[in-house]
Amino acid sequence: MIALLTRRFVGLLLTLAVVSLLIFAVMDFLPGDSASIMLGTSASPETLAALRHDLGLDRPLLLRYGQWLAGVFAGDLGQSYTYGVPVTGLILERLAVTLPLALMAIVLSVAVAIPLGALAAARRGGVIDVIASIFSEIGIAVPAFWVALLLIVLFSTTLGLMPAGGFPGWGAGIWPAVKALLMPAVALALPQAGVLTRVTRSAVLETLHEDFTRTALAKGLSARKVLWRHSVPNALVPIFTVLGLQFTFLVAGAVLVENVFNLPGLGRLAYQALSQRDIVVMQDVVLFFAGLVIVMNFLVDLSYLAIDPRLRKGI
Template sequence: MALLLIRRLTGLVLTLLGVSLLIFAVMNLLPGDPAAIMLGTSASPDTLAALHEVLGLNRSLPLRFMQWLTAALTGNFGQSYTYGVPVSTLIAERLAVTVPLALMAIGLSLALALPLGVLGAARCNGFIDHLSGFVSRLFIAIPGFWTGLLLILFLAASHPIFPAGGFPGWQAGVWPAIKALVLPALALGLPQAGILIRVTRAAVLEVLNEDFVRTARAKGLPKHVALWRHAVPNALVPVVTMLGLQFTFLIAGAVLVENVFNLSGLGRLAYQALSQRDIITMQAVVLLFAWLTLLVNFLVDLMHLRLDPRLKTSMGLTQ
């Protein structure tokens, strides 16, 4: 097990290094001069040269990459060209919105998908199965931003139960902050729940057809006990994999919903940095997305070993 962990950690570090190099190269090959964008088209060549010196844009790309990566490993992502503040400060402020929003959306997705998927598989071709299939297709078909607009119309404008947008900050209190995230979490979580319902149903249905489940039933084990004690735990590997993919998507791909609800999250920060040619901020945000994706995948791999001990045997980790 320790050897596997070392191999996975080594692969993670090398992948992070390769991704960091790719992100830096792509960001610095984008057309346009950040200094010219900051100073405007009327800036003199001497002023541009001076700003290039201040920003370090006159150094070689390998040197700039090493300096940037070394500083990033310590949490120093540089100074934002547009906002004039440390990029780490911007990211910390946006993470306080994006991470709770993603966790709430994942929690909602799991709370809906697990019972509907499991019961749909247990009663295959029955009423609940058809109902879960209909709900799944409905959630997948409706885009998140459109769901958000409908939620604002019915639960904020017509019936002011939740705020229509904005985020008061955690300093305003836990309940006001959570209340502001409920509608965007619904808009983000419902499409993901539709996908997860289908994955859960397929996984549980496959396990229910395994010999060990049929043997347990033949020995007199009640159907619900065989389902929840034997079938569901053995069907969690694809469900956990999908949850990992959904979490990284919700962290990086929530820009449309964040714009609908006027939330200052990481997705919106990335969009603003790209439109304003703020390379330093864009590099840091994309790098954070990549690091989070790789870290979540690494944790999912470890959870696979925990959920399915047969994987240890197949990898030669047991005697």
């Protein structure tokens, strides 16, 4: 077990190192640089050269990469050219919006998809199965930003029950903050719930044909107990795989929904940094997203060992 964890952890660090180098190189090779963006096209060559020197843009690529990577490990992600504040504080401030939003969306997705997918598998060909199939198709086909616009029209413009956008901050109280995140969470959860419903149905349907399921039924257990005590727990490996991918997507891929609802989240920060050509913020945010994906995949791999004892054999 220790050897396996060590190998996985070393692989995680190597992957992060390679990804960080690729991110830094891609950002460096983009046309133009931060100095020319900050000074504009009318700046003199001498002023441009002086600013590039102050920003360290005239240093060799590997030297700048090493300094940036050392700062990342030290918790110093540099200074934003646009906002003039440390990037670490910016990311933490925006993460206080994006992380609760992603967690709310995952909870909503799991609360709907796993029961619906399991019941659809248990009643294959029935009414619930048809409802689950329709829900899954709609969830996969409809983009999250379009759902967001529909929710705004219905609950904000027409009924006046929910705020159309903005975020009051957690200092304004838990309920106002949660209320501001509720519609964005629903908009993000619907597509993910559609995918998760289909995966859950397929995984549970496969376990219903296993020998242990038939044995449990032969011993006199009810179909309901067999479903929730035996079939669903044994179908958790593919479900957890999808959940890990969905969580990273919700954190990194909520750019459109955050812009629709005017939420000051991490996705909106990435969009603003891209439009303002703030290289430092861009590469730090992209590295955070990439690191989140790698770490989540690592945690999902470890969860397999806890979920399925068969995977621990031979370790």
